[in-house]
Amino acid sequence: MRSSSKWIGVLVLGMACSLQVHxxxxxxxxxxxxxxxxxxxxxxxxxxxxxxxxxxxxxxxxxxxxxxxxxxxxxxxxxxxxxxxxxxxxxxxxxxxxxxxxxxxxxxxxxxxxxxxxxxxxxxxxxxxxxxxxxxxxxxxxxxxxxxxxxxGKSNLPLILGALAVAAAAGFFFMKKGKTEGEGKTA
Known part of the structure; x- marks a missing residue:
């Protein structure tokens, strides 16, 4: 549960930074x-x-x-x-x-x-x-x-938000995949 709140925080921080870049x-x-x-x-x-x-x-x-x-x-x-x-x-x-x-x-x-x-x-x-x-x-x-x-009147904001959502989803996918692979190994 802690990792999903971490990714929400990363997404919010990323959106704030992208708005400043624009x-x-x-x-x-x-x-x-x-x-x-x-x-x-x-x-x-x-x-x-x-x-x-x-x-x-x-x-x-x-x-x-x-x-x-x-x-x-x-x-x-x-x-x-x-x-x-x-x-x-x-x-x-x-x-x-x-x-x-x-x-x-x-x-x-x-x-x-x-x-x-x-x-x-x-x-x-x-x-x-x-x-x-x-x-x-x-x-x-x-x-x-x-x-x-x-x-x-077009803004780049939807493009920026879309890219952030894709990045967050990819990060979540790879983080989840890494955990699954780590659970199958025994020491």
Whole structure:
């Protein structure tokens, strides 16, 4: 009986670790809130695609191509007097020539209301990187988060959970087989 509870513990631990591996750059889902970490500060990140997903929010991959609305709301009041710049680039593996790979750019600006919103029309599927830069005098913080467009809102979570279940079943099978073989031997 003790060995089955051991495998349940391993399965639960594995699921927790796999959820952390699935995180995207500076974005995380905590307490049903998408948080974007920019240096010591945080923003609430929300994306919408009114034409394709109606009121469904997302904060990592963008489900479909097309018109996308993004809202960044400051969680930390200290961000209000600082400038915020937003840039979306094609994920080429290099950010050497930033202007060449930029598909959307919002120049640095102070948002005293604490809310930054923008729209972009993604014409094709692909891999991109979002860059949110906050400047306070001579200090600059950049949050870099990779994301995909055109995933259809599909998550890798079912695949990860399925793989964990198969691994747990295989472990249980081999553990049980080892015990059976060990019982047949006499010393």
């Amino acid at each position: 995180a995207h750059g500076g974005l995380s889902l905590a307490d049903d809130m998408c948080k974007l970490t920019v240096g010591p500060y945080t923003m609430h990140f929300t994306g919408y695609q009114p034409e394709s997903t109606q009121e469904q929010e997302f904060c990592e991959d963008i489900p479909n191509v097309g018109r996308t609305i993004v809202a960044l709301d400051y969680i930390d009041e200290a961000l209000r007097p600082m400038t915020t710049e937003v840039r979306i680039i094609r994920d080429t593996g290099s950010e050497e020539n930033l202007d060449e790979i930029t598909i959307f750019h919002m120049p640095p600006k102070v948002y005293p209301s604490g809310s930054v919103t923008f729209e972009h029309d993604f014409p094709a599927e692909g891999s991109f990187v979002g860059l949110v830069t906050v400047r306070d005098n001579d200090t600059e913080y950049v949050s870099r988060f990779p994301f995909a467009v055109g995933t259809g």
